[in-house]
Amino acid sequence: MAPRAGSASAFSRAEAQDRFRELRSATGLIDDAELDNVWAALETVRPEEMLGSWKGAQFVTGHPVNAMLEKARWFGKTFVSRTDVKPMICRDDEGNLYSDTKLGKGxxxxxxxxxxxxxxASxxxxxxxxxxxxxKVDENTVMGIMNGKGAVVDGRYLYFLLDRI
Structure with a gap:
């Protein structure tokens, strides 16, 4: 069982940052519980710290959205302001970036x-x-967890990361 708020994390913050860096370059499937342990030790982030453009990557856990994001050529997210966020920046056939509002449903x-x-920040x-x-992993990297009725499949979350551009 992954640690939750109020319980001790399996990692110190520094250990979680180190393990995050190892997991982001891992090949093969990554265990959800390990990602939860890393998440539990990381620092929260304020919405204002998210402003700007971010390149995304996903942790491959076998979640069904892993394949969907790859097929969509998901690039990342752009946070223009608190009320103007482009969550599905993707590449078109020519390699140009665009906000895929169809896939993101707005x-x-x-x-x-x-x-x-x-x-x-959420x-x-x-x-x-x-x-x-x-x-927050560091000043230029965040870890993300996708949550909600449209994202949690069989009790499993999608885990991803964003690097500031």
Missing amino acids: EASLWSVDFRGEVT MVYDGQPIIDHFK
Whole structure:
């Protein structure tokens, strides 16, 4: 069972940052519980810290959305302001970046939301029941967990990361 708020993390913050770096370059499937342990030790982030453009990558856990994001050529996210977020920046056939509002069912906004007993920056999709929660790995990298009725499949979350461009 992964640690939740109020319980001790399996890692110190520094250990979680080190393990995050190892997992982001791992090949093969990554265990959800290990990602939860890393998440539990990371620092929360304020919405204002998310502003800007971010390149995304996903942790391959076998979650069904892993294949969907790859097929969509998902590139990352752009946080213009708290009320103007482009969650599905993708590449077209020519390699150009665009906001895929069809796939994202609109765009999104940025809020402070309680998740697992901690308030952290969270992106709320406009047109679907999905919330992406973020925690800070370092000044230019965040870890994300996709949550909500449209994202949790068989009790499993999608785990991803964003690097500031």
